[in-house]
Amino acid sequence: MSSKPRTLYEKIFDAHVVERRDDGTCLIFIDRHLVHEVTSPQAFEALRINARKVRHPELTLAVPDHNLPTTARTDAQGNRMPIADEESRAQLAALERNTHDFGIRYFDATARQQGIVHVVGPEQGFSLPGTTIVCGDSHTACHGGLGAWAFGIGTSEVEHVLATQTLLLRPSKTMEVRVEGDLAPGVTAKDLIMHIIGVIGTAGGTGHVIEYRGKVFEQMSIESRLTVCNMSIEGGARGGLIAPDETTFAYIKGRTFAPTADEWDDAVAYWKTLYSDPDAVFDKSVTIDAREVEPSVTWGTSPEDVVAIGGTVPDPAGFTDPSKQEAARASLDYMGLTPGTRMQDIAVQNIFIGSCTNSRIEDLRAAAEVLRGRRKHANIKWGIVVPGSGLVKLQAEAEGLDKVFTDAGLEWREPGCSACLGMNPDKVPAGERSASTSNRNFVGRQGPGARTHLVSPAMAAAAAVTGHLTDVRELMREPA
Ligand SMILES: CC(C)[C@H](C(=O)O)[C@@H](O)C(=O)O
Numbered sequence: 300m301s302s303k304p305r306t307l308y309e310k311i312f313d314a315h316v317v318e319r320r321d322d323g324t325c326l327i328f329i330d331r332h333l334v335h336e337v338t339s340p341q342a343f344e345a346l347r348i349n350a351r352k353v354r355h356p357e358l359t360l361a362v363p364d365h366n367l368p369t370t371a372r373t374d375a376q377g378n379r380m381p382i383a384d385e386e387s388r389a390q391l392a393a394l395e396r397n398t399h400d401f402g403i404r405y406f407d408a409t410a411r412q413q414g415i416v417h418v419v420g421p422e423q424g425f426s427l428p429g430t431t432i433v434c435g436d437s438h439t440a441c442h443g444g445l446g447a448w449a450f451g452i453g454t455s456e457v458e459h460v461l462a463t464q465t466l467l468l469r470p471s472k473t474m475e476v477r478v479e480g481d482l483a484p485g486v487t488a489k490d491l492i493m494h495i496i497g498v499i500g501t502a503g504g505t506g507h508v509i510e511y512r513g514k515v516f517e518q519m520s521i522e523s524r525l526t527v528c529n530m531s532i533e534g535g536a537r538g539g540l541i542a543p544d545e546t547t548f549a550y551i552k553g554r555t556f557a558p559t560a561d562e563w564d565d566a567v568a569y570w571k572t573l574y575s576d577p578d579a580v581f582d583k584s585v586t587i588d589a590r591e592v593e594p595s596v597t598w599g600t601s602p603e604d605v606v607a608i609g610g611t612v613p614d615p616a617g618f619t620d621p622s623k624q625e626a627a628r629a630s631l632d633y634m635g636l637t638p639g640t641r642m643q644d645i646a647v648q649n650i651f652i653g654s655c656t657n658s659r660i661e662d663l664r665a666a667a668e669v670l671r672g673r674r675k676h677a678n679i680k681w682g683i684v685v686p687g688s689g690l691v692k693l694q695a696e697a698e699g700l701d702k703v704f705t706d707a708g709l710e711w712r713e714p715g716c717s718a719c720l721g722m723n724p725d726k727v728p729a730g731e732r733s734a735s736t737s738n739r740n741f742v743g744r745q746g747p748g749a750r751t752h753l754v755s756p757a758m759a760a761a762a763a764v765t766g767h768l769t770d771v772r773e774l775m776r777e778p779a
């Protein structure tokens with residue numbers, strides 16, 4: 300008897316059901332819980348009040364990332380630098396105390412393993428194919444790049460997972476984003492996912508878990524797959540994943556928390572069963588032609604406000620949906636842009652290379668390749684490069700990338716969320732623009748009044764060189 304064909308998501312879901320209830324909800328076992336300082340304090344407090352323990356401390360990993368300044372963590376004597384902002388200081392202290400009191404593994408601000416939670420999980424081999432991974436953070440879908448079902452949860456769910464290692468869930472719908480053909484030279488995973496969000500819209504994936512399928516993803520590095528899956532939430536999806544393959548296994552092997560010698564073969568044998576069956580049916584399917592993707596850039600205040608770098612700022616009147624017309628008008632007003640302006644004519648004053656979307660070693664290499672032997676333009680007042688973790692930082696320094704950045708006039712920082720969001724000292728001044736490798740261009744995201752243009756690392760580096768949004772392929776043709 301052959302069983303019903305299933306999608307990858309359905310296979311992982313089924314493998315984690317502890318109990319199916321009559322109302323259609325399922326109690327799901329959670330394999331990995333990642334914790335950061337912003338969404339965990341009340342959850343730990345509730346455990347304390349109810350005298351509960353953490354059910355599986357060994358399946359939980361905590362790091363500070365959002366509120367941590369990205370300047371030096373210690374002084375010349377090795378003493379920890381104080382955190383100036385009171386709320387940040389309190390949240391960071393709470394995380395330290397909570398992880399200590401509840402016996403949870405914690406990489407503190409000075410540990411070389413510290414970094415953005417979504418960079419640390421994969422890097423440590425903590426995030427694995429076929430696992431359920433949660434974090435009180437919307438970009439948890441990132442870990443889907445390894446073939447995990449990973450999704451963001453709220454603080455009350457964080458408490459539930461800490462206490463029980465389970466969650467009560469309804470199955471999501473399934474969506475396939477199939478990409479046909481190859482990406483052109485100079486076009487990256489970030490350009491592709493921005494293009495996809497431009498096509499499906501920020502509500503395109505609502506209620507669904509997206510599986511990204513096609514040769515493009517099979518040929519991608521894990522870093523690129525993590526970039527793609529990271530932004531699933533910007534397409535409204537509950538999660539995003541890519542089937543694990545030999546590239547995935549090679550990436551994981553030997554990492555700190557990866558299965559060890561005895562367990563490795565069994566783990567790989569299981570991981571090899573994790574793909575959508577040929578006849579599996581998706582609730583929704585979208586096909587994208589990779590050949591149509593160009594270096595992408597946003598013009599508005601929603602990640603779906605995407606155009607190719609060769610394009611122009613759209614005219615709000617051109618949108619058929621009246622609510623989109625209204626939103627576009629408001630966006631252009633906030634962004635200080637006029638319809639018809641060529642994207643390449645937009646001057647930027649700030650450059651941010653970092654965030655859980657684009658702060659892995661491959662991202663830093665791509666930016667450094669453009670910046671090597673070049674200097675930032677006089678328009679650029681502030682440009683920072685923020686590695687996703689201490690280990691990424693060490694690797695980049697071993698390759699001399701830090702020197703490329705500082706020679707170009709950019710600052711080389713300590714790991715953290717940084718200017719991805721205004722929760723720490725790294726902010727873009729009001730009224731100024733940034734070319735940013737992060738994932739959200741919302742109003743005030745990089746600081747009150749800041750105007751964000753989302754781009755890939757290579758495109759951010761190109762903007763640093765020219766002082767305006769630029770097609771990086773033009774710089775790649777010219778010698779530095
Ligand atoms: C602060 C945190 C809860 C938030 C999230 O959930 O995503 C942040 O990481 C973000 O990117 O906006």
Ligand code: SF4
Pocket residue numbers: 364365415417436438654655656715716719720737738
């Ligand atoms: S880097 Fe940005 S998107 Fe990622 S977790 Fe931090 S704040 Fe959220």
